[in-house]
Amino acid sequence: MSFSVTLQHRFDGFTLEAQFEAPKGITMLYGRSGSGKTTIVNALAGLLRPDAGRISSEDWVMFDAAAGVFLPPDKRRVGYIFQEGRLFPHLSVRQNLKYGAWFAPKDAPREAFDRIVDMLGIAPLLDRRPGRLSGGEKQRVAIGRALLASPRLILADEPLAALDDARKEEILPYFERLRDALEIPILYVSHAGSEVARLATTLVVLENGRVIRQGPAAEVLSDPDVTPMGASAAGVMLHATITAQHADGITEVTAGRVPLLLPQVGYPVGTDLRIRIEAQDVMIATERPRAISALNVLPATVAALRMGAGPGALAQLRAGDNLLLARITRRSVSALDLEEGKEVFAVLKAVSIPRTAIGDQRGT
Structure with a gap:
């Protein structure tokens, strides 16, 4: 499954014009703050109605300005993973997970509850409430809730930004598992080079509201002309x-x-x-040291x-x-x-x- 995205939208002082493909795996939206990453995510989630464009996957059309199509958020089958888990504090982990499954269409293919719990390593947490979870544990539960909604697309908007380095290292392997196991695309927003290098299958580089480069992650990252975060972060x-x-x-x-x-x-x-x-860690010598x-x-x-x-x-x-x-x-x-x-x-x-x-x- 692959999503095709074409968007145009104008704000006061900022114009977004983006076109890219999001295939199976993790497509990383990469660029500085203010480059348009979150605007794209909001458009895909149905939280923003763009001025023009089209968002589709095969015969599934979520937005088509020319045809007047704009599916509301609850009809898009998009799983959204936020910076914070945003779990219901009065529900147990098990109940939070089943809340995601409650929104899945009756005829949609469903992920097995036990498979998701095992993939994310959250079986010991099922009877706890969110107040007794670490930041990393909350994010794993939030990922599970999104998956159990049987989405066609996962949106992850800087999901590790609120975590310290130790919790980030805890969560990264689970995103690696999702990248390798899921048949649906994951659109992941980040401006952290380590997340891009470890997770991205496809890289979409944004600058001032425009896509300046897209393609396989290894190819794009090695291009000396593409340094959206500056040479110090290359x-x-x-x-x-x-x-x-x-x-x-x-x-x-x-x-x-x-x-x-x-x-x-x-x-x-x-x-x-x-x-x-x-x-910054590579030195050059003209003779073997x-x-x-x-x-x-x-x-x-x-x-x-x-x-x-x-x-x-x-x-x-x-x-x-x-x-x-x-x-x-x-x-x-x-x-x-x-x-x-x-x-x-x-x-x-x-x-x-x-x-x-x-x-x-x-x-x-």
Whole structure:
């Protein structure tokens, strides 16, 4: 199932003009605050009637301005996951979950209650009330309630923004499971690079109300011309496979024919991973460094150089089948005599890749 979205809407001082496809998996709306992400989510949920456009999936049309079609929110079969769980405080977890199922159409295919409870690991919570749940537990229950409504589309509007880092790390694996298990699209709003790299199947980049780039997440993230959050937040996503677990707490992976060493990852050999590498953590050398503490020294070629408006620059490096980004200074570009096609070495400290930047990609 895939959703096709075309929207035009004008506010005072802001115009949204967006067109994109949301296929199965997680389509991430990515951009700065005020770029139009939440406006799109509200239009899909039926909370905003756009001036023009169309939202449809195969023969299911939720909005068509030209044809005068505008389904109200309760007819759209959209599951909405908010920043806070928004659970009913007077109901138990079990009752909150069944409230979602109560809204499912009688003829809609239904997710099995036990399957959802097991997928989200909330069986021990069923008899509790929301006041006795942590922030992460509340979000897992909110996800289950949305799924049990038999939606055609899941909307997740910055669902981790209200959580601290520990709770985010708790929830991310459950979104990975949803991405890999569900047949329906998930439209996920974020401006956090780690969430994008770990979760996104498709990336839609927004800037000032317009889509400036869309496509497979790894491809879009490695583009040095697409940095909506600024060069300081640039980074790529690599697909890798665990090849060894070493006794000293280091995990060895292979990414695009290139070996990498990471802090220990608690998955078995053979597991496929998604790894985010931030541009600010990649150094460039024109000769292979010797006697340094960095464990990853990768032969690479400069694929592209982009000079910033200030003292900074962004270099795209090809290492094996991978594209990396390195955030450096204009002075370094000059001192190293960097140019496209030059052979260099990309240097990356293993400890610069935090556990939160490494996700399970089994099933994607």
